[in-house]
Amino acid sequence: MYVNNNKDIRKNQMEVLTDKTQKGEERPWRENKLKTLSLAKSYERIGNTRKADRVKNCSSQLIYKKDKNTGIKKLHSMISCQVRLCPMCAWRRSLKIxxxxxxxxxxxxxxxxxxxxxxxxxxxxxxxxxxxxxxxxxxxxxxxxxxxxxxxxxxxxxxxxxxxxxxxxxxxxxxxxxxxxxxxxxxxxxxxxxxxxxxxxxxxxxxxxxxxxxxxxxxxxxxxxxxxxxxxxxxxxxxxxxxxxxxxxxxxxxxxxxxxxxxxxxxxxxxxxxxxxxxxxxxxxxxxxxxxxxxxxxSVNTDSDDDVVLRDDVNYVFEVYNWNIGYNNGQYLKVKEIDKKEN
Incomplete structure (x- = not known):
């Protein structure tokens, strides 16, 4: 089962997302999220409010599964819009392809x-x-x-x-x-x-x-x-x-x-x-x-097994990051950490 680890949420909210590839390159989450917001505004201007809303909410929350011993983490789930032109979904789809x-x-x-x-x-x-x-x-x-x-x-x-x-x-x-x-x-x-x-x-x-x-x-x-x-x-x-x-x-x-x-x-x-x-x-x-x-x-909502591999038998936590447009011109901030407890 899952239980909150009772960490200071206010402190976690100031922790900016760090997500790097195996080669040490920072993944472009922030850059792509800012682009999705620009696309959403364009859809609004041309009167496509349905797609505007979907794109605006795309990738607003990211949940990672992190190995407590090594610190290695893998994207567990995210909210995605699946709109063809969405920069975030296009980036994630290109990785899958x-x-x-x-x-x-x-x-x-x-x-x-x-x-x-x-x-x-x-x-x-x-x-x-x-x-x-x-x-x-x-x-x-x-x-x-x-x-x-x-x-x-x-x-x-x-x-x-x-x-x-x-x-x-x-x-x-x-x-x-x-x-x-x-x-x-x-x-x-x-x-x-x-x-x-x-x-x-x-x-x-x-x-x-x-x-x-x-x-x-x-x-x-x-x-x-x-x-x-x-x-x-x-x-x-x-x-x-x-x-x-x-x-x-x-x-x-x-x-x-x-x-x-x-x-x-x-x-x-x-x-x-x-x-x-x-x-x-x-x-x-x-x-x-x-x-x-x-x-x-x-699905673009998870990392492929080639990106990161986490065994099911390791001790891990779920890290939850929300997009915050009001912090430093937009950042993903950690809002919650949940421990996995063995039955």
Missing amino acids: FGQTSKIMDKALENKEYRFIFLTLTCRNVEGKELSKIIDNLFYAFKKMMLKTKVKQIVKGWFRALEVTHNLDKKSKDYNTYHPHFHVILMVNKSYFTDTKQYLSQKDWTSLWKDCLRVDYMPIVNIKAFKTNTKKEVEKSVAESAKYTVKDNDYLIVNDEKMTDETVSILDGALANRRLVAFGGELKKIHKSLNLSDIEKA
Whole structure:
């Protein structure tokens, strides 16, 4: 059962959250919480009060499970809004995507019969009013390309993630336009690189993508080997593909509420009800064999086991932190500590 440890709550309220990765890097809880409040204000201004309330309350309380002997702690639960553009949920979701993709790649790399390539599929920048329609076309084109006979013969599995960038360079001819594109990992037979009947050059991939995209220009397609010599190389390669769908500084524009609201409205509509990240073929089978949760629906409310591991038999306490906007321009402060007592 759980019992209060009777510590001085007023003293605890002045204890600011400290949460670091295994590498000693401070996790960006405060920065992301401040960004969620900025997004909530934007939703309020454009009249979406439902999402404004959800985002405003997101991550307002964090509960940690801490080992009393070592001081190591792990996020036990949090309040989350699950709004697509929420900076806090996007950060937490990106950790889940990276974690799942890394596990799948580690398993896939055990089979020496396969190699991996990294593919970036793009289209021209588009105006905000066209973004949703163009993203529809991108998904259609990707599905069509994966069904091409030549591609089906060589691609045994795939991972794809959509990214959308917003051009905010006022000197650019594409200022205030959007660039949706796919980051893709392809699983191919090891003979792919030596068998001329299987190998597709960058020119071949570009031609295929242009045909599937049904455009009258030559889209930019980038293809390169997925480096797998060391674990660090694999992690770097995974990180290149498992990116944020859209970075918060592309829609939370400093000192420009009008453009912020316009961008939030456009992206909120264009990204709604889409499967932005997906696995196919052998990589999807591995995902299932590892009993991983649906990557689009995976909970962001706890740390993954790769972040921190706490045994169930250790003595631990629960630490409760609440967001306090009135303390030092916003901080997470500890308000309660609860001991776990063995029955």
